[in-house]
Amino acid sequence: MPEVIFSVDQSKSMRDQAVPGHNRWHPDIPAAAMVRPGDEFRLECRDWTDAQIGNNDSSNDVRDVDLSQTHMLSGPIGVEGAEPGDLLVVDILDLGPVPQQVGKVSGQGWGYTGVFAKANGGGFLTDYFPDAYKAIWDFHGGQATSRHLPGVRFTGISHPGLFGTAPSPEMLASWNRREQALIDTDPGRVPALGLPPLADNALVGTATGEMANRIAREGARTVPARENGGNHDIKNFTRGARVFYPVYVKDAKLSGADLHFSQGDGEITFCGAIEMGGFIDFHVDLIKGGMEKYGVTTNPIFMPGNVEPRYSEFMSFIGVSVDHDTDTNYYLDATVAYRRACLNAVEYLKRWGYTGEQAYLLLGSAPIEGRISGIVDIPNACCSLYLPTEIFDFDVRPNMDGPVRKDRGQCAVSS
Amino acid sequence: MPEVIFSVDQSKSMRDQAVPGHNRWHPDIPAAAMVRPGDEFRLECRDWTDAQIGNNDSSNDVRDVDLSQTHMLSGPIGVEGAEPGDLLVVDILDLGPVPQQVGKVSGQGWGYTGVFAKANGGGFLTDYFPDAYKAIWDFHGGQATSRHLPGVRFTGISHPGLFGTAPSPEMLASWNRREQALIDTDPGRVPALGLPPLADNALVGTATGEMANRIAREGARTVPARENGGNHDIKNFTRGARVFYPVYVKDAKLSGADLHFSQGDGEITFCGAIEMGGFIDFHVDLIKGGMEKYGVTTNPIFMPGNVEPRYSEFMSFIGVSVDHDTDTNYYLDATVAYRRACLNAVEYLKRWGYTGEQAYLLLGSAPIEGRISGIVDIPNACCSLYLPTEIFDFDVRPNMDGPVRKDRGQCAVSS
């Protein structure tokens, strides 16, 4: 087990750790620790919300998460010798929930998937499911089950939702400018079109004084993915994956967290993965001048690991870029098309007795694949969603007689 | 080998066949043949363009394809007993290029991938590659190589790009209405936002007289995917797949073609698969009342086959919904995100010596996967593209020294 170079006491907020992390991107957040190319090391991470989400049957806690303090990151980790223009090679050696440790809090044997309320960021289907919901998942080694989703058991496709290097000052300025321009096109929209810098609730690592204030004022929110990596929510950053991050500042300054026990492509419920605090083990190296050598300037590239859970039979759902509720056609819009594929899958699962909310939570967290199938056949983009049939303990395939509809309970709801 | 119930003489246009097919969707196109539930049968298909694309080094033929006569379909095949509300179960038993036959034209041992010019429909990267290009692929059993893409050999993920059932009159009217509304938002756009009904070059099967005229006037273009299936371009409709199509008219009336020897997710070059004439073998069955039973109303559902080519190592590229050329942020736009992932992959391949056009053609035709990774992290959608490393005869992975750049020729271009 590699040495822990960023440790977290899971009974406390990230704000109260001996060495705090951060929830804004900024080049001037000081490195919390330094490593060298070739090193292997461990980071401990808080759940992305840094809140106390309960193992209970109420989604009030998910409803009340404060987005101004998410996503909470561990780091930055400085890499000796890294300079702008290099590629930082990051091997994901291992990750998992908080392990049980002698003399500390007990390990985390569970995680949760949440649907955010429309008023608080919403989710991919927020027009159809505007309230907050939650499902609790119990971990059994690499598999998960949920009392809120009976009849389902699957192997998690565990990965970090969010890691990235620090932006340069120029890049940071560009982010803030272009996102504000987007917000300005519809400033009052709910949910908002973007999240601008916000000093309230900013956590800026070990920076102090005027620098801390400046970082809080300028720092980009950690919610989205951007050129530096960030909140990719790519379910294929699994154990054994190798990621090549662009380096924009001296020492690279790698930060991240948002560990997922599992997630479906799209992470459609916003808090849609199985969220957990935990640990992640890395090996790092450098390709000097690698950005130019390989043409990797605006986003990382990566090679997925080869131990993703393997399935061979799927129920697949299709959507095209038409909003059938409003009878409106969109031009090659993959977002609309994937939303329809998701809604079609929800409808199918309801015929077997799940509520729509349960189906929505399942599609967010199970290892489903979301593919862009056709993106050129004017005017309709076509997307498809692949749901493994083996994760159900009943035969979910269509048959001549129709589905046996059964009461399958309900997820956690708000009071 | 099942009986051929729709045959094609590949030396002639679909217009000149004994029983012609059609290139518009309309409920009144007469069935070209009837089958019963439980039957197995073969359809022969023209290349989707119904044009004479040459095995040569000029892309003039691709440049000059007339979209008013595409996509050309075989059918309709009526299924006895099918009624609106049923699900038509279609098993894809086999498909392939035109086989060699005694006393007929020789078999087709090659196919092509084309980039359409911006003035003629364009492609997914048309702002970056506005001209027409072409690559010729030679078939070696299930594998393909191209003199226009040296260093690459892969197993095709063969599938039909386009099959569907006939729309009801009401559904057809809805299509025409909503697509015209979209076109009206920017009527002069190049490429066009949509393709409205067009009597010119319409082929209406065996309909005659006034009915033929009406079909030509009203019939929906066969270019996009819609509720009835249509031009999905889902690369996973492979041998062994089972598709459940909604039935909207008596006898279901299944039609299709656009056979692909291989295709990458998105079919990004518009004519992006490896296109071919050929045959397809089906088994059909019915689930009576299946649309309501399974909640399948607006799109087919399907189960992919289990003989897709298997790869275990990938180079993966990421895009987020930012247009870096204009420094513009888009709101959770998966189309923009996937385009950036494609552009990032093109850039990477150029470092190894391919031209941008070659890279674009490769991403359209090789069995790459395009995934919607994160679709909720305001404001940036994140998509990812998976390119199997084994298809190259050199080591395409990043290393410390940088890529060995080599002259890898060029694709077919226009004169």
Add this chain to the structure above:
Amino acid sequence: MPEVIFSVDQSKSMRDQAVPGHNRWHPDIPAAAMVRPGDEFRLECRDWTDAQIGNNDSSNDVRDVDLSQTHMLSGPIGVEGAEPGDLLVVDILDLGPVPQQVGKVSGQGWGYTGVFAKANGGGFLTDYFPDAYKAIWDFHGGQATSRHLPGVRFTGISHPGLFGTAPSPEMLASWNRREQALIDTDPGRVPALGLPPLADNALVGTATGEMANRIAREGARTVPARENGGNHDIKNFTRGARVFYPVYVKDAKLSGADLHFSQGDGEITFCGAIEMGGFIDFHVDLIKGGMEKYGVTTNPIFMPGNVEPRYSEFMSFIGVSVDHDTDTNYYLDATVAYRRACLNAVEYLKRWGYTGEQAYLLLGSAPIEGRISGIVDIPNACCSLYLPTEIFDFDVRPNMDGPVRKDRGQCAVSS
């Protein structure tokens, strides 16, 4: 489609073809056709028995197969420039059952799996199933079903059972010497320990006169696998596979046949694959001096194709090298261990209502995997057998209530 360089009229015995093949290995059998490195070509093949096996419910035809004329091969194909010491690179481009052709016999839409009687060669479980049995399989594209095995449908793992290069005179002499030595240890055994050269029923290609007589006298039987390849029955010689055969004589002289629509590891019923006549397409090349370069002297090496049917859930059975019927322990004997694994699988399937004969036929033909698990734990070898659960249309996994035993009919039996 490559040119047919060895053609077969399937309505006639191999003996009556315009250019006959052969059923003995000998360096002096003349090449039936010549090809050059880089060529692609097609061979047509008879079913290995060269007999008229019927699509009926009697196994009398399987019972009466005459082993003195099996296995019947197409070839030899000479490769220009091949010399002893080279490696012959053979790509398996495609293979399949006899296609339907204009003006010729109709295509073959079915195949069969046979259990040989103990008195006629037996099979792997011949002490438990001493009689002859048969199952007829219907082909649906790449999938197979059988009226003799209801409840089962699977994708075939199609491959040639038998291909090889001609032996040198010295190698042939060695084969005959060592096999006779084995036979001499128990000459009267039923089934026999080996099959010595036998002039009766020998077919020697286009050789004539005294040479024909000599080949018939000396030629090695084509039943087993040996240094030159031969009857490997390796189910993973699938489409897309590349095989490197040692070359022992001038022109290499590649011959083979015994095409299998599918087969389980071990081909345990002797005629255990789904047997068929058909065609196979090859590409060939040479590595000059490759035997020494790569240390490939006593057996071919190969790279399997990547389109084998993919399964992700299995019922697995274990055997150790103990014969429980006689309470006898064998020393690290993988053959005994695999036999027990097979018997355990048969027993399990019987609980679901299949007869033992049906189960035996299924294990011979379905894409099961047979693995040598432990071969060093004194004194017991351990083997394991993997049966994909998806091939059944019922849930074959153990549950708390026990299997629902059902009448599942019977295979073809002898009168």
Add this chain to the structure above:
Amino acid sequence: MPEVIFSVDQSKSMRDQAVPGHNRWHPDIPAAAMVRPGDEFRLECRDWTDAQIGNNDSSNDVRDVDLSQTHMLSGPIGVEGAEPGDLLVVDILDLGPVPQQVGKVSGQGWGYTGVFAKANGGGFLTDYFPDAYKAIWDFHGGQATSRHLPGVRFTGISHPGLFGTAPSPEMLASWNRREQALIDTDPGRVPALGLPPLADNALVGTATGEMANRIAREGARTVPARENGGNHDIKNFTRGARVFYPVYVKDAKLSGADLHFSQGDGEITFCGAIEMGGFIDFHVDLIKGGMEKYGVTTNPIFMPGNVEPRYSEFMSFIGVSVDHDTDTNYYLDATVAYRRACLNAVEYLKRWGYTGEQAYLLLGSAPIEGRISGIVDIPNACCSLYLPTEIFDFDVRPNMDGPVRKDRGQCAVSS
């Protein structure tokens, strides 16, 4: 993390633990702990040798392992309510090397593969490699590298080599009788044909007094696999696997250990896996009367997990049941055939610069597959070995020019 119900202090021998395990099979060894159906729990395990194998460059320690005290097991674990005739359902939730723990010894970041000397049990190729050898593997999350095998990196296929239920008195008597009968056929053989009961070095759990003596006298050695499970060395008992063990005694009494970070089929070097101490997490349940219900009487059945490392390209080697060194033919002997396949693979790897010993160690530990390909083609069994090409950091496929032979060092040897 489940509760530890059998704990091990890795700084001490199993003999000196607070609650010792055992190294003999006997129905009367008292349960070390009791669990109930539905429970999840953790066992800690010693390395199977219970010896201090060093992370160094000498194989003296492997050479000197005393087989009279192996394999050392954790347990027995009694399952409340289990009775003879039941099936014990065991889910393998997780396993791994000794984790780092506060206040205890540091975690185990490495393991070893050993070749046993011919005089001390030997290995599968002991006639070719009669001495003792060793390779040290460093763990990087789920991947392993070795300074003794440069150029190789692979994902481990982690599993327990040995678990089983206690035998009934009658079964134990049968084992001892039949194994002695085997030994008696060649009592002086080196290595021995079997290992009879041996009171010396027997460890009998918490049994005391006369019962302890009786167990030591009668108890079956834990080296081989038998009806109760035992030392299967099946590499596919991975995370997520479900095993159904026959129950022969009250409370079932599950015991085991011999954790492997990785192993190739056959575990051909005897100590051929990557051996480690560590932990394993189980969930257990019961199918009452399951042995009769499912016909599972003489060996467990199981369902492998779905997170085994995935590879898609292999170099494959073939062997038939001929000993080419002595020019001797064996009758359908899969053991001989697999040995030849292994020797062919060794020969191939030597051409790239590995020593034979290195190649042998690699084939024992990497996730290679060993398959019984043909077992009926008189007189030659045919086996095949699949080596994933991706585990090498150079291109190990044959090419026209021949392999680049390079000095690749050497494994640990004896002084």
